[in-house]
Amino acid sequence: xxxxxxxxxxxxxxxxxxxxxxxxxxxxxxxxxxxxxxxxxxxxxxxxxxxxxxxxxxxxxxxxxxxxxxxxxxxxxxxxxxxxxxxxxxxxxxxxxxxxxxxxxxxxxxxxxxxxxxxxxxxxxxxxxxxxxxxxxxxxxxxxxxxxxxxxxxxxxxxxxxxxxxxxxxxxxxxxxxxxxxxxxxxxxxxxxxxxxxxxxxxxxxxxxxxxxxxxxxxxxxxxxxxxxxxxxxxxxxxxxxx
Ligand code: MLT
Numbered sequence: 001x002x003x004x005x006x007x008x009x010x011x012x013x014x015x016x017x018x019x020x021x022x023x024x025x026x027x028x029x030x031x032x033x034x035x036x037x038x039x040x041x042x043x044x045x046x047x048x049x050x051x052x053x054x055x056x057x058x059x060x061x062x063x064x065x066x067x068x069x070x071x072x073x074x075x076x077x078x079x080x081x082x083x084x085x086x087x088x089x090x091x092x093x094x095x096x097x098x099x100x101x102x103x104x105x106x107x108x109x110x111x112x113x114x115x116x117x118x119x120x121x122x123x124x125x126x127x128x129x130x131x132x133x134x135x136x137x138x139x140x141x142x143x144x145x146x147x148x149x150x151x152x153x154x155x156x157x158x159x160x161x162x163x164x165x166x167x168x169x170x171x172x173x174x175x176x177x178x179x180x181x182x183x184x185x186x187x188x189x190x191x192x193x194x195x196x197x198x199x200x201x202x203x204x205x206x207x208x209x210x211x212x213x214x215x216x217x218x219x220x221x222x223x224x225x226x227x228x229x230x231x232x233x234x235x236x237x238x239x240x241x242x243x
Contacts, residue, residue, distance in 0.1 A: 001133065002140045003167065004178035005160040005185045008147035009104075009111035020138035021112035022129060022163065023120045025146035026155040027205045028083050029105025030231070031122040031221045032068075035085040037241045038229045040094035044239045046106040047099065050076060057099040066093060069101035073205070073212050076101065084217050085124075104153075108146035109237065115142075118233035119242070123159050123196065127225040130166040132242065140178070143185070154188070154203040155221075157181075158196065161189030162224070197222040 006012045024030055033044045042064070047053035050069070057065050068081035075082030081092070083102050100106065112118055117138060121129040133141060143163055145156030165186050168175050177183065192199040200206040200218050209218055230242040 001137060001167070001174060002176040002178045003143070003164055003182055004141070005143045005145075005157065005164065005181035007145045007152040007157050007181060008150060009108040009144055010147075010150050012111060012142060012144055017112065017115040018138070018140040018142040019115070020117040020119065020133065020136070020141045021115040022141060022143045023105070023108050023112060023118065023146065024122065024143060024156045024159045025102070025105030025108060026122045026159045026221055027153070027200065027203070027209060028085060028217055028221055029100070029102040029146065030120040031124055032083055032085040032088060032100070033120050033231045033239055034122055034125045034227055034229050036088040036093050036098050037231050037239070038227050039088050039090045039092070041088070042095055042097050043234070044098045044100050044231065046109050046237045046239065047101045048107045048110055050101055053099050053101045060097060060099075064096055065099060066096050067099050071103060073103075073208050073214070084214065085220055086216060104146040104148055108144055112142065112144055113233065113236040120231045120239060121159060121163060123162065123222060123224050124220075125225070125227045125229055126159065126162050127166065128228050128230045129163055130170065132230050133167060134170055148205050153205055155200055155205065157185045158188050158192060158199060161185030161187070162193070165189055196224070
C-alpha cells in the first residue's frame, strides 16, 4: 500500500486518482458524518452548494430528511441542524437522510468523488479506517485534509498522521511512504497525541469554533477511536455505513 497525505484538496494531483481516497475534516464535517451514521441516519448526502442541496432535499419526503450545514462555522439559516456532531442523536437523525453542506469538508469530498473507493475519517473513527485499509489493501491511498478555504488545517493533518502511524505500526514495511507529507503528519501526531484537544485549541478553526461557543464540539472531536464505524461513498456525494 502506497500512502500519500495531502494537507488540502487543492494540493491533490489533478491528473489521476488513488484506489482509495480518505477524506478528513476533523472539525467537523467528517466527525459529524460518522456520528450521524452511527446514530442511525440512513445516509449523509453532501453538497458544497446550498442551492443544489435545497433542490435535492425537496425531492425527499420531509419526515425522512434533515437539512444540515454551516457557513463560517455557523448554522445555515432555515436549516434544521448546523454541523455539530453533538446534534446527531438517534432521536434526531434515526432513519433520516442528512443533507449536509459545509465550507470545506464537502468540497474535499467533491474533489476525489470519482475515486473507486471514497471513505471519510476523523479522530473518532480512526481505527475503523485503519482496519478497513488493512483488510482491503488498496494499492494507493490518499489521506486528504479539507483545510480551511484552501489553507492547511492542523487537525486534519494530525488525523492523517494518526492513520498513517497506526498503519505502519500494524504492518510496517508493507506501507510505502508516498510523499514527505506523510512523515510530517506522523511527526505532528506524535507530538500532540497525548493531548489533541490542546492542538485543536491552538488551530485557527478551533479558535473560530470557540468564538462560536462550540467548546463541547472540540472536546468530542478530539477523542480517538470512540466509534467503530466507517462512512463509505455509495454514489457520488452519498455516504453510508460500511457493513
Ligand atoms: C468545514 O467543512 O469547513 C467544517 O466542517 C466547518 C465546521 O466546523 O462546521
